[in-house]
Amino acid sequence: MSSKLREASAGDSDECALDMSPMIDMVFLLLIFFVVNSSQAIVKQDSDVKPPIASYGKKQDDKNGRIVVNVYQDGSFKTERGLPLETDDDIFELVKKAKEENDLRSYKSKLHLRGDKNAVFKHSRKIIAISAKAGVDQVMFATYVTEK
Amino acid sequence: MARHRKYQEAEEGNPALDISSLIDVCFLLLIYFLVATTIQKKEVDVPLALPASAPTDSEMPDIDPLFIKVDANGAIYVGAGASQEMLDTDTSIRSLPLLSQRLNDYSVGANSGGKKALVQMWVDGGANQQRVIDVLNALVGAGISSVTFTDLVD
Numbered sequence A: 001m002s003s004k005l006r007e008a009s010a011g012d013s014d015e016c017a018l019d020m021s022p023m024i025d026m027v028f029l030l031l032i033f034f035v036v037n038s039s040q041a042i043v044k045q046d047s048d049v050k051p052p053i054a055s056y057g058k059k060q061d062d063k064n065g066r067i068v069v070n071v072y073q074d075g076s077f078k079t080e081r082g083l084p085l086e087t088d089d090d091i092f093e094l095v096k097k098a099k100e101e102n103d104l105r106s107y108k109s110k111l112h113l114r115g116d117k118n119a120v121f122k123h124s125r126k127i128i129a130i131s132a133k134a135g136v137d138q139v140m141f142a143t144y145v146t147e148k
Numbered sequence B: 001m002a003r004h005r006k007y008q009e010a011e012e013g014n015p016a017l018d019i020s021s022l023i024d025v026c027f028l029l030l031i032y033f034l035v036a037t038t039i040q041k042k043e044v045d046v047p048l049a050l051p052a053s054a055p056t057d058s059e060m061p062d063i064d065p066l067f068i069k070v071d072a073n074g075a076i077y078v079g080a081g082a083s084q085e086m087l088d089t090d091t092s093i094r095s096l097p098l099l100s101q102r103l104n105d106y107s108v109g110a111n112s113g114g115k116k117a118l119v120q121m122w123v124d125g126g127a128n129q130q131r132v133i134d135v136l137n138a139l140v141g142a143g144i145s146s147v148t149f150t151d152l153v154d
Helices: A003-013 A021-037 A088-104 A121-133 B002-012 B020-036 B097-112 B129-141
Strands: A066-071 A077-079 A110-115 A138-143 B044-049 B066-070 B076-078 B118-123 B146-149
Touching: A021 B020, A066 A088, A066 A121, A088 A121, A110 A121, A121 A138, A121 B129, A138 B129, B044 B129, B044 B146, B066 B097, B066 B129, B076 B097, B097 B129, B118 B129
Parallel strands: A066 A110, A110 A138, B066 B118, B118 B146
Antiparallel strands: A066 A077, A138 B044, B066 B076
């Protein structure tokens, strides 16, 4: 090997390299933060419904068997997927069908009532009464623990 | 020089872990979480078990239920008939101190007699949802789980 060639190859090894380790550390830290902090949503939360505040509310831990009905401030109702429930029959059919599916899976059916805090109670009461007729007597009022 | 060249060759032949794919996976996961995460307040449950049907003789409660009335303005009353008493009227206060005190007294009295506290609620259709939840919240706080609505049918 000639001395010129040797010098050239020596120059290659002295190339400045980017130290990736702090970036990898940061990525891992961020990843761990998100993995630890993220929790799966129990039900889809419609942002148009502002739930009331209840300081003694219990953590939602069981997703199974929940039949979600959103009650809006204007008294309209929608399902978890955003389908409007226009008549009492629509509500009855929704609850009945969901209850039958839950029974097949051996889940206890629960009405998950996401009522807007500024709605009047008669709308929620209507949903509760129809659900009771359809055989669902367990009601879960969706609330926030604090205002903020 | 020959020796030095031999050493260099051995160094180059050392097995090295290629972590680039690991970094790729980490970035992908990180981007997934960044995109999928929405900062949303956690919702909690205020449970309520409705009476499935009228109680039979054997299921009749052995304690007089406490009647709670919530009127359209959000005022809260306890008791029925002539003994009805107006308690919390300020709808801006979530804690309902007077009702909570009454519920605690009732609950302690029922428990000391080995009975289960029972509450019957009547809510005006025009009452605010938040106000009803305030009452249910106070019931949960007092450890009362047997609650019935007397007015589910208009």
